[in-house]
Amino acid sequence: MLTRILAVIILFLSFGSCLPTARAEAPQIVGEAAALLDAGTGQLLYGKQEHKRMFPASTTKVLTALVAMERADLKETVTIGPNPVNAGGTSMWFQEGERLTLEELLYALLLNSANDAGVAIAEHVAGSVENFAAICNQRAKELGARDTHFTNPHGMPDANHYSTAYDLALMGREAMKNKDFRKIVATVHHEVPRSDPEAQKYLFNHNKLLWSKVYGYQGATGIKTGYTVQAGQCIIAAAQRDGRELIAVVLRSEGSNLWTDAARLLDYGFANFTNQQLVRQGEVMDKLPVKYGKSQVSLVAASDFLYTFPRQGAAEVQISKEIIPSIKAPVTKGQVLGTVLLKSGEQELGRVNLVAAADVQRDWWAISKAFVTWTVPPLVILLWIRRRLMLYRRRKQRAARRRRYYDYEIE
Known part of the structure; x- marks a missing residue:
């Protein structure tokens, strides 16, 4: 019930009020731009020029992989055409006519950062690099990445190919919801089957946060590094601790600072913020009478609601409900009947959304009673009035006959 949720929030706020109210010191980041998101809530926890448009280098491949996984099956066979062979940059040196599964190409794309794999994937999914870029740009907008425009699937420099630290964090967050993507970007070693025994088969993940004894990060789960001269060192990094996952992005860092920048961001997020579940999906929040229904309808929360609070100096949260004033049967399970509003000041x-927990059918007896209630009394009154009018007319008629009789007697 809502009162129970409020009690939980009050308890949390009481705990928060015992902590110092000073803000934790922000991390010192060498990279030119950075962003830190809580993957569970999507909240921005830290930003440094997070909306500045910059070259994303191979972090582009996160969106490439996400779009490919959403639009094609991993087991599909991809035939390498003439264009991937000329992709340039980091490559697996695929040969025209070579056949691999989409899954193997995604391993090459995300672990080895193979540009030829990116072109092959784009052409397989959309027919051309241009068509694929248009799909990626549309998908980016759907994610809220308003400052992103891609012209290719791999991130090679192009004046019209750009993104921001914040937008890339949104892409990383969405991609990590895909279990196949998570599996690939968490893989350190992988072998791609190739028909040519001399061809490159062995892949090694470029993300040192996953495996390095020096730069490894506890709880690291992915995602993707990138580098070009124009973009500098870039990374989208993810890590999990205590049931939370964070997404950190650093753009245009330098050398080993790339790894320390990412680690500082993640440390800052885990140390200074905590998630609180304010609304639980399926919990009964209220009940609403249903006119002409067989029962009341329980209103339940349509989804969970988490919010990321600073560990120091938690804010006060107010919860209120906005429910439609009345509802008539029938009611369908899942029908939206109100909302829960959460505010801080x-x-x-x-x-x-508050939705109906179950169907509520029409109660025909209740409808009949309503019909009887609203029709019988007026009908009885009308019949009574009609009866009175008839009696009145009869009395008048009898009185008139008597008068005529008396007048006749007198004459």
């Missing part, structure tokens, strides 16, 4: 934290 004047800031709206979010909304959660």
Whole structure:
């Protein structure tokens, strides 16, 4: 119930009020731009020029992989055409006519950062690099990445190929929801089957956070590095601790600072923020009478609602409900009947729909009773009035006959 949720929030806020209210010191990042997102809530926890448009280098391949996984089956066979052979940059040196599964190409794309794999994937999914770039740009907009425009699937330099630290964090967050993507980007070693025994088969993940004794990060789960002269050192990194996952992005860092920048961001997020579940999916929040229904309808939260709070100086949260004033049967399970509004002062934290927990059928007896209630009494009154009018007319008629009779007697 809502009161139970409020009690939990009050308990959390009481705990928060015992902590110092000073803000934790922001991490010192060498990279030109950076962003840190909580993967569970999508909240931005730290930003440094996070909306500045920059070259993303091979971090582009995160969106390439996501779009490919959403639009094609991993087991599909891809035939290498003439264009991937001329992709340039980091390559697996695929040969025209070579056949591999989409899954193997994705391993080459995400571990080895193979540009030829990116072109082959784009042509397989969309027919051409241009068509694939248009799909990627549309997908980016759907994710809220408003400052992104891609012209290719691999991130080779192009004046019209750009993104931001924040946008790349959104892409990384969405991609990590895909279990196949998560599996690939967490893989350190992989062997790609090739028909040519002399061809490159062995892949090694470029993300040192996963495996390095020096730069390895506890709980690292992926995602992708990138480098060009124009873009500098770039990374989208992810890590899990205590049931939380964070997405860190650093653009245009230098050398080993790439790894320390990512680690500082992740440390900052884990140390200074915590997630609280304010609304739980399926929990009964209220009940609503249903006119002409066989029962009341329980209103349940349509989804969970998590919010990331600073560990120091938690804010006060107010929860209110906005429910439709009345509803008539029938009611369908899942029908939206209201919302839960969560606010901190004047800031709206979010909304959660309240939906019907079950169907409520029409109660025909209730409808009949309503019909009887609203029709029988007026009908009885009308019949009574009609009866009174008839009696009145009869009395008048009898009185008139008597008068005529008396007048006749007198004459």
